[in-house]
Amino acid sequence: MILIGERINAGFKDIARAIREHDPEPIREWARKQAAAGADYIDVNIGAASKDPADMAWLIRVVQEAVPTPISVDSNRPEVLRAGLEALDGRPALVNSTTADDDKLAEIIPLAVEYGAGLIGVAMDQRGSPQDVERRVENGAKIFLAATEAGLPPERIFLDPVLMPIRFMQDQAVKVLEAIREYTLLSDPPPHISVGLSNICSKTKERSLITRTFVVMAMAAGLDAAICNVLDEELMAAVATAEVILNKEIYSDDFLRVWALKRSKGGE
Amino acid sequence: MAVEVPDVRESYPQAIYTVTLGATREGGGTRTRVVTVGGERALPFHHFEGEIPNPPVVAMEVWDVPPDDWPDSVKGPFADVLDSPGKWARKCVEEHGADLICLRLVGCDPNGENRSPEEAAAAVREVLASVGVPLIIWGCGNPDKDNEVFPVVGEAAAGENCLLGTITQDNYKTLVAVATAYKHKLIAESPVDINIAKQVNILAMDAGYPLEDLVIYPSTGALGYGIEYVYSIMERARLAGLGGDKLMAQPILCDIGREVWGVKEARAPLEEEPAWGDEDLRGPLWEATTAYMYLLAGADILVMRHPEAVRAVKRAIRMLMGEER
Numbered sequence: 001m002i003l004i005g006e007r008i009n010a011g012f013k014d015i016a017r018a019i020r021e022h023d024p025e026p027i028r029e030w031a032r033k034q035a036a037a038g039a040d041y042i043d044v045n046i047g048a049a050s051k052d053p054a055d056m057a058w059l060i061r062v063v064q065e066a067v068p069t070p071i072s073v074d075s076n077r078p079e080v081l082r083a084g085l086e087a088l089d090g091r092p093a094l095v096n097s098t099t100a101d102d103d104k105l106a107e108i109i110p111l112a113v114e115y116g117a118g119l120i121g122v123a124m125d126q127r128g129s130p131q132d133v134e135r136r137v138e139n140g141a142k143i144f145l146a147a148t149e150a151g152l153p154p155e156r157i158f159l160d161p162v163l164m165p166i167r168f169m170q171d172q173a174v175k176v177l178e179a180i181r182e183y184t185l186l187s188d189p190p191p192h193i194s195v196g197l198s199n200i201c202s203k204t205k206e207r208s209l210i211t212r213t214f215v216v217m218a219m220a221a222g223l224d225a226a227i228c229n230v231l232d233e234e235l236m237a238a239v240a241t242a243e244v245i246l247n248k249e250i251y252s253d254d255f256l257r258v259w260a261l262k263r264s265k266g267g268e
Numbered sequence: 269m270a271v272e273v274p275d276v277r278e279s280y281p282q283a284i285y286t287v288t289l290g291a292t293r294e295g296g297g298t299r300t301r302v303v304t305v306g307g308e309r310a311l312p313f314h315h316f317e318g319e320i321p322n323p324p325v326v327a328m329e330v331w332d333v334p335p336d337d338w339p340d341s342v343k344g345p346f347a348d349v350l351d352s353p354g355k356w357a358r359k360c361v362e363e364h365g366a367d368l369i370c371l372r373l374v375g376c377d378p379n380g381e382n383r384s385p386e387e388a389a390a391a392v393r394e395v396l397a398s399v400g401v402p403l404i405i406w407g408c409g410n411p412d413k414d415n416e417v418f419p420v421v422g423e424a425a426a427g428e429n430c431l432l433g434t435i436t437q438d439n440y441k442t443l444v445a446v447a448t449a450y451k452h453k454l455i456a457e458s459p460v461d462i463n464i465a466k467q468v469n470i471l472a473m474d475a476g477y478p479l480e481d482l483v484i485y486p487s488t489g490a491l492g493y494g495i496e497y498v499y500s501i502m503e504r505a506r507l508a509g510l511g512g513d514k515l516m517a518q519p520i521l522c523d524i525g526r527e528v529w530g531v532k533e534a535r536a537p538l539e540e541e542p543a544w545g546d547e548d549l550r551g552p553l554w555e556a557t558t559a560y561m562y563l564l565a566g567a568d569i570l571v572m573r574h575p576e577a578v579r580a581v582k583r584a585i586r587m588l589m590g591e592e593r
Contacts, residue, residue: 250508250516252466258515261473 001239002041002225004072004094005034006198008063010047019049022058028066035067037230038263041094042067044084045074053083060087072096072120072227078107085115093117096227097160100125100139105146112147118156119147120194123179129162131172136161136179144186157191158225159183165202166210173200173214177221184222194225212238219246236263277317280510283309284517284568285480286322287453289368290402291429296451299428300400303367305483305568306519311506312566313588323589324563326578327368327404327571328360329525332383332391333375338573339535341551342525345575353391354398361399364575365582368431370404371395376417377408385420392424404431404455404571411439422446431455431569433521434485437468444475455521457485460494462501462516469515483569484518490527490534491558498522502565522562525573528555552576560584 007030010016018026031042044063046056056075063071070092073084081095097120098108112119121143123136130136140159147157161179164172176195184190200214201207212235215226219242229235240259243249252258286307291297303325310318334350335343349355353371360366371392375383392405405421407414418432419442433455435443440456447454456472458465465486473479486502489495502520509517528534534554537547544550555577559570563585572578586592 250466250504250513251463252470252515253463254467254470258466258470262514 001219001243002192002194003039003230003239004041004043004096004194004225004227005030005037005039005230006043006045006196006227007034007229007231008042008059009045009074010049011045016047016049019046019055019059022055024062027059027062031063031066031069034230035069036264038236038260039069039230041070041072041092043072043074043096043227045096046080051077051080053077053080056080056084057087060084064089064091070094073117078104078111081108081111085111085117088115094120094158096120097122098143099123100142105143109147109150109152112152112156113150118158118192119152120158120160121147122160123162129164131175133175133178133182136175137182140179140183141186144191148187154187154189154191158194159186159191160194160196163195163197163199163214165204166200166214167203177218180218180221180223190222192225193223194227195223197226197228208232208234211235215239216242219243278311278314280309280318282510282512282514282517283307283319284506284509284519285482287481287483287519289404289429289431289453291427291451295429296427297429298396299402301402302429303402309510311510312564315590320589322568323585323591324568324570325367326365326582326585327370327569328364328366328578329370329372329571329573330356330360330395331372331374332388333381335374338529339537339547339551341535341548342529342574344548352394354394357395358398360575361401364578366401366578368402368404368569369395369399370406370571372406373408373417373421375408376410376413378410378413380408382413385417388417389420389424392421396425396428402430403428404433404569406433406455411436415439415442418443418446422450422452425452426450429453431483431521433457433483435468435472437464437471440468440471441475444472444477447481448477453481453483455485456482456518458487460487460489460497460501462486462505465501465505466515469518473515479514479518482518483521484516485521485523488523488527488562490524490531491554491561492533493527493531495558495561499561499565502562502567506566519568520566521569521571522559522567523571524555524559524562525571525577528558529573552580556580556584563588 014026072094074096075081095112095117098104123139161176183193201210244251244255284306288304290299290302304322307321330353349359357369373388375381376388431453434457436457456468489498505516534551552574555574559581
């Protein structure tokens, strides 16, 4: 499972403030905590805190000075993405993200190619978030084809079927699971399949329980990546257990410690 | 019409750990040569998929006491040296090309001669003095006795970078301490169970022992006696190791001779089984055939007994490594 730490996101007040004031300390702290918890990538999402590409470049530099972990450069603005990618020191990276819209595909896929990065493609389009399996598959396949044609191999493509809050759109999770199954059929080997995992538990009381129950179901369907709260130990234990049950990791009595060991060495 | 053959070659992200046994004078020991195993980045002999830098090696078995349960067909070649571990070892190396000597401390078994740790150490010193190849030192298998013997034996061989065995899920702490103190490598044993194989490695690592200094012994079955179970476990372990699982990325040892020479197909004299043919040919053939199977499953170290079987297997290794046609 490829785990992308979600916490450096301007949606969180401490991060928004740190970006506005160029205070590196909270950024560093969250980078370190997530790296220590075993994140494979640190997502860096400048969100609405700034539209200035220079701020993204600053943010990326702060994170990569703090940890050696690969980085997911997160913005919906191509110029901001480019500034972030340009600031990278050569470590592996993800471009997060494109949608299925033609203009986005045309601008953002070349960035992943140019910077040798992976690409997250979110199965949305100008009509908004998909509400059914068909649209998710149609948009996912469109992104996949465009990325492949541009030269990205399946292992650098991450498709996101768009996870919705269970509290407000209870019918959607099962459609996401179905879309995940469909994505696994796109190619052999299939592309990675990723979700913004914390979306599912938005405004619920049992956040962690809902999240870890869904992730296990989604892993059984083919999910192999997630932007998530890597500090949620019960979530991590559920992912570790699912990997054993799915026969991706050879069982041993101390399999949870094996997981921690692997994660502590940077996800090797 | 031209047929396009798809490229089905696999590549793997991780190499098997490289383990070097023995130490020359520069390395703090007295060996005249060292033996390096592991390091492969492909399935056995898939030279087209990745590097296989070190060929599998053959260790020949020597006991500290004359073996009482070996049939004549395998005792015969050593009849004049069975009472002297040093001479026996030298014969294996000089006449039969053993890459390593596997000294088995059978004499320490409380149900047998119950020899003392000091007697075991004397046998170790005798073998070290008589040959220049690295040593595998294998305990008698009684956990309590092995825990008495290895501290003394490990010290007697200090600096020689021997391969000591075995640690198991239930008995590893003493041997890990001995190997750490006197700089030896360790064999991690499991009973034809991949989950326990992994667990033993975790326990050793927890006790502070480096994963890259372990050799996996997944138990061995003779041809006709569960070989396919061991084969599939070795295959799965190796695929996991090559795929990135550091707890399964150790070289693998197979204890061929002990298993083969315990089964009736290798032992039974011609008079008992007239249809099976001459046991002097059949026994070594059984041992060699068993060894071939394990080579193909991913064995890095084969512990063997009969000189003819050793000769055949060493030739097979050279052929599989592309050194001989």
